[in-house]
Amino acid sequence: MTEEQADAVFRALADRTRRDILRRVLAGEHSVSALAAGYPMSFAAVQKHVAVLERSGLLTKRRHGREQLASGDVEAVRSVASMLDELEAVWLGRIARIDALLDKEL
Amino acid sequence: MTEEQADAVFRALADRTRRDILRRVLAGEHSVSALAAGYPMSFAAVQKHVAVLERSGLLTKRRHGREQLASGDVEAVRSVASMLDELEAVWLGRIARIDALLDKEL
DNA sequence: ACAACATACAACCATTTAGTTGTATGTTGT
DNA sequence: ACAACATACAACTAAATGGTTGTATGTTGT
Numbered sequence: 658m659t660e661e662q663a664d665a666v667f668r669a670l671a672d673r674t675r676r677d678i679l680r681r682v683l684a685g686e687h688s689v690s691a692l693a694a695g696y697p698m699s700f701a702a703v704q705k706h707v708a709v710l711e712r713s714g715l716l717t718k719r720r721h722g723r724e725q726l727a728s729g730d731v732e733a734v735r736s737v738a739s740m741l742d743e744l745e746a747v748w749l750g751r752i753a754r755i756d757a758l759l760d761k762e763l
Numbered sequence: 764m765t766e767e768q769a770d771a772v773f774r775a776l777a778d779r780t781r782r783d784i785l786r787r788v789l790a791g792e793h794s795v796s797a798l799a800a801g802y803p804m805s806f807a808a809v810q811k812h813v814a815v816l817e818r819s820g821l822l823t824k825r826r827h828g829r830e831q832l833a834s835g836d837v838e839a840v841r842s843v844a845s846m847l848d849e850l851e852a853v854w855l856g857r858i859a860r861i862d863a864l865l866d867k868e869l
Numbered sequence: 870a871c872a873a874c875a876t877a878c879a880a881c882c883a884t885t886t887a888g889t890t891g892t893a894t895g896t897t898g899t
Numbered sequence: 900a901c902a903a904c905a906t907a908c909a910a911c912t913a914a915a916t917g918g919t920t921g922t923a924t925g926t927t928g929t
Contacts, residue, residue, distance in 0.1 A: 671773035748789040
C-alpha cells in the first residue's frame with residue numbers, strides 16, 4: 658500500500674459518519690439513499706461520504722437498476738489492520754530485521 | 764473508545780509524517796528535536812505533529828533534562844487495531860450477536 | 870411519454886489543517 | 900551569570916474538509 662493510499666484510508670476512517678456507513682455496508686449492501694435515510698444531514702452530504710469511502714477503496718459500488726448498491730471491502734479493512742500490525746512489530750523491536758523481512762517478500 | 768477518540772487516532776494516522784514519527788517513537792524514545800532533524804520542515808511543524816499524536820494518545824512524552832522524550836504507546840495502536848477487528852466481525856455477519864457479545868463483556 | 874426517483878456534481882460557506890516565522894519560557898554547562 | 904539549546908505557542912496563510920442548496924442526468928413504472 659502506498660503512502661497516498663494510507664492517507665486516504667485513515668482519512669476516510671477519521672469521521673464518525675463514515676465509520677458508521679462502513680459498518681453498515683460491511684454488514685450488507687445498501688443503496689446510497691437507504692444509507693442517507695439514516696443520518697441527520699442532506700442526501701448530498703451522505704453521497705460525498707460514500708464517495709470518500711469509495712476513493713479510499715474501503716467501499717465499492719455496483720449498479721442495480723436505478724440504484725447504486727454499496728458494499729464494504731473487507732480486504733481493504735484488513736490491509737489497514739496489517740499496517741497497524743507492522744507498527745506493533747516495530748514496537749516489538751523487529752526494526753533491525755526490516756531489511757531481512759523485505760528480502761523475504763513479506 | 765469514544766467516537767471522539769476514534770476521530771483523533773484515525774486523523775493522527777492520516778498523515779505520512781505523523782505515521783513516520785509514530786514508527787520512530789515505537790522503535791524507541793526520541794527527543795522532539797531529534798525527530799525534527801529527520802524531516803524537511805520547520806521544527807515548529809514537527810512539534811505540532813508530535814502534539815497531534817500526543818493528543819490522540821498514540822504518543823506520550825516524559826521530561827529528561829531540557830528534552831522531552833517521546834515514545835509510542837503500543838496499547839493505543841492495539842486499540843485502533845481492535846476497532847478494525849470489530850469491523851471485520853461485522854463483515855463476518857456477527858452483527859446479530861453484538862448484544863450477546865456486549866453482555867459477555869468482550 | 871412522462872412523472873417520480875436515485876444519483877452525481879457544481880458552487881458556495883465555515884471550519885480545520887499543515888505549514889510558516891517569530892517570540893517566550895525553561896534548562897544546561899561553563 | 901549567561902550563552903546556547905529545547906520546547907512551546909501565537910499569529911498568519913493556503914489548502915482541504917464537511918456541510919449546504921441547486922441543477923443535471925439517467926432509470927423506472929404506469
